[in-house]
Amino acid sequence: MPAPAAIPVHRLGPRHAPAVARHLLRLDAEDRRLRFGRPMGDEALRAYAAGIDFERDRLFGIFGAESELAGVAHLAMDDATGQAELGLSVDAAHRGRGYGSALLRRAVLHAANRGYRALYMHCLADNAAMLHLARKAGLRTVVSAGEADAWLALDRARHGGALREALEDQFALIDHLLRQQHAWFSCLPRPDQAAANRASVS
Numbered sequence: 001m002p003a004p005a006a007i008p009v010h011r012l013g014p015r016h017a018p019a020v021a022r023h024l025l026r027l028d029a030e031d032r033r034l035r036f037g038r039p040m041g042d043e044a045l046r047a048y049a050a051g052i053d054f055e056r057d058r059l060f061g062i063f064g065a066e067s068e069l070a071g072v073a074h075l076a077m078d079d080a081t082g083q084a085e086l087g088l089s090v091d092a093a094h095r096g097r098g099y100g101s102a103l104l105r106r107a108v109l110h111a112a113n114r115g116y117r118a119l120y121m122h123c124l125a126d127n128a129a130m131l132h133l134a135r136k137a138g139l140r141t142v143v144s145a146g147e148a149d150a151w152l153a154l155d156r157a158r159h160g161g162a163l164r165e166a167l168e169d170q171f172a173l174i175d176h177l178l179r180q181q182h183a184w185f186s187c188l189p190r191p192d193q194a195a196a197n198r199a200s201v202s
C-alpha cells in the first residue's frame with residue numbers, strides 16, 4: 001500500500017448525511033450508474049443517504065474548497081463475516097487528484113484495524129477508472145459477465161496501524177479547524193471596511 005497522501009480524509013457522522021446526499025446528487029447519470037451499479041434517481045439517492053447506518057458502517061469524506069464533500073467513501077461493515085464492502089465517489093471537478101486513492105487507502109486502514117479479514121468492491125466491468133484504482137492499491141480483480149469484483153485480503157500488520165489511523169484523524173481535525181478559522185475570518189469586515197463603517201457612524 002503506498003504511503004499516506006497529504007489529503008485529509010474525515011470520518012463522517014449522521015450530521016453529514018445531508019452533505020453526502022448533496023455530493024451524490026451532483027453525480028451525473030453515468031457516474032450514478034457506475035457508483036451503484038444501476039440508474040439512481042434523485043429520490044433514490046436522498047433515500048440512500050438518509051438510510052445510512054452510521055453506527056454500523058463507516059463513512060469517510062474529503063472536503064473541497066467550499067467545504068462541500070468532494071469525495072465520499074461508504075464502508076459497509078459486516079462483523080459476522082469480517083468482510084467490509086466499499087463504495088466510493090468523487091465529484092467530477094475533483095477527479096485525478098488522488099482523492100479516490102486516499103479514500104480507498106483510508107478504508108483499508110480502518111477495516112484492517114478493526115480486525116476485518118477482507119475488503120471488497122463490486123463494480124461494473126466498464127468502470128475502467130475504478131478497476132485501475134483498485135489494482136493500483138493491490139486489490140485482486142475478477143471481471144465476468146459485465147461485472148467486476150475487487151478483493152483485498154487484509155493483514156493487520158501490513159494494512160493496519162493504530163498510530164497511523166490516529167495521525168490521519170489528527171490531520172483531518174487540523175483541516176477542520178483551519179476551515180472553521182477561515183470561515184470565521186471571512187465573516188469579519190476587512191480593516192478598510194471596518195474603518196469606513198466607524199467613520200460613517202461617528
Ligand SMILES: CC(C)(COP(=O)(O)OP(=O)(O)OC[C@H]1O[C@@H](n2cnc3c(N)ncnc32)[C@H](O)[C@@H]1OP(=O)(O)O)[C@@H](O)C(=O)NCCC(=O)NCCS
Pocket residue numbers: 031032034035036086087088089090091094095096097098099100101102121122123127128129130132133136
Ligand atoms: C472512480 C473514482 C472514484 C476515481 O476518483 P479519483 O479521485 O479520480 O481517483 P484518483 O485521482 O485517486 O485516481 C484515478 C486514477 O484512475 C485513472 N483513470 C481515470 N480514468 C480512467 C480510465 N477511463 N481508465 C483507466 N484509468 C483511469 C487516473 O489516471 C488515475 O490513475 P493514476 O493515479 O495512476 O494516474 C471517480 O472516477 C468516480 O467517482 N467515479 C464515479 C463513481 C464510481 O465509479 N465509483 C466506483 C464504484 S464503487
